[in-house]
Amino acid sequence: MNDHERESGFTRGDLAIATGCNIETIRYYEKAGLLPDPPRTGAGYRIYSAAHARRLRFILRARELGFPMEDIRGLLGLGDGTSPTCAEVKERTERHLADIRAKIADLQRMEAVLATTASHCSGAEVPECPVLDALSGSSEP
Amino acid sequence: MNDHERESGFTRGDLAIATGCNIETIRYYEKAGLLPDPPRTGAGYRIYSAAHARRLRFILRARELGFPMEDIRGLLGLGDGTSPTCAEVKERTERHLADIRAKIADLQRMEAVLATTASHCSGAEVPECPVLDALSGSSEP
DNA sequence: TGTAAGGTCTGTAGCAACTACAGGCTCAAG
DNA sequence: CTTGAGCCTGTAGTTGCTACAGACCTTACA
Numbered sequence: 001m002n003d004h005e006r007e008s009g010f011t012r013g014d015l016a017i018a019t020g021c022n023i024e025t026i027r028y029y030e031k032a033g034l035l036p037d038p039p040r041t042g043a044g045y046r047i048y049s050a051a052h053a054r055r056l057r058f059i060l061r062a063r064e065l066g067f068p069m070e071d072i073r074g075l076l077g078l079g080d081g082t083s084p085t086c087a088e089v090k091e092r093t094e095r096h097l098a099d100i101r102a103k104i105a106d107l108q109r110m111e112a113v114l115a116t117t118a119s120h121c122s123g124a125e126v127p128e129c130p131v132l133d134a135l136s137g138s139s140e141p
Numbered sequence: 142m143n144d145h146e147r148e149s150g151f152t153r154g155d156l157a158i159a160t161g162c163n164i165e166t167i168r169y170y171e172k173a174g175l176l177p178d179p180p181r182t183g184a185g186y187r188i189y190s191a192a193h194a195r196r197l198r199f200i201l202r203a204r205e206l207g208f209p210m211e212d213i214r215g216l217l218g219l220g221d222g223t224s225p226t227c228a229e230v231k232e233r234t235e236r237h238l239a240d241i242r243a244k245i246a247d248l249q250r251m252e253a254v255l256a257t258t259a260s261h262c263s264g265a266e267v268p269e270c271p272v273l274d275a276l277s278g279s280s281e282p
Numbered sequence: 283t284g285t286a287a288g289g290t291c292t293g294t295a296g297c298a299a300c301t302a303c304a305g306g307c308t309c310a311a312g
Numbered sequence: 313c314t315t316g317a318g319c320c321t322g323t324a325g326t327t328g329c330t331a332c333a334g335a336c337c338t339t340a341c342a
Contacts, residue, residue, distance in 0.1 A: 012319070027320095068299090075272075085265070090270070107244055114206060121228075130227075169329060
């Protein structure tokens, strides 16, 4: 790679460091269509711009908030090629919010069961255990 | 399958219906070593007993509570062949509980961010959107 | 007895969302 | 000029299933 080829561009490693993203994940997002195919040097090395970095940071933030990739595609306007309206984004966000709340409720139900069951444990070095009994369904005949 | 062969046994389909488990999942648990290999008829059909049904119900309950399969293996004493002591079960349960609580905390953080962000949405048919702005990092320079 | 419908058998591929190699180039520094 | 680091590709593994395809077996009914 010479100076002309790489002027003002990131390599994949640079981009990974700049964004904190795993280097392989970048390639994965490209294949998944979230990140546009970057130009290449003569030797085939990817050259990323600041725009790519912005896009990747957007994706990473959305993923941190738990948006599935399909949703991110929508937020990026990759479905129909037009960027989504505020209404569309809001709808997607609220559906996602509902999913998250459902997951929280699920986990809280699990938590409640496990916390009560575990609290009955003697913690002794014996094979009898109230947790196993609960799982074995002795409570439901 | 004749009367002699199937006396007092479930087929895989029977077991699926009796436990509410997907029929393919039963085969999966067998391959994963959670469910013991059942005896077979001359034609190769699996024959399950009430003990298999109890074991499967145990597994399904543990999965509902979010225990990963590795943990279930431990709870079933499939690691070293001896059934675990109450202390071991308690430890595993509490580690799992901690995982669940961490997941809840994660999701609650997501929920908070999404709820506030979405509440700023006009819901209008315009391309400007505070959710997208937040994801684009305009808030973090 | 024949046959059609349903069950079961195996292996394999797919889902999400990555992550981690192997084997081969290429690039930069000493 | 060599050495080590970085990049390239494709592919396989992760977790916990689910869903086929194509072959075989069983059961019910005529």
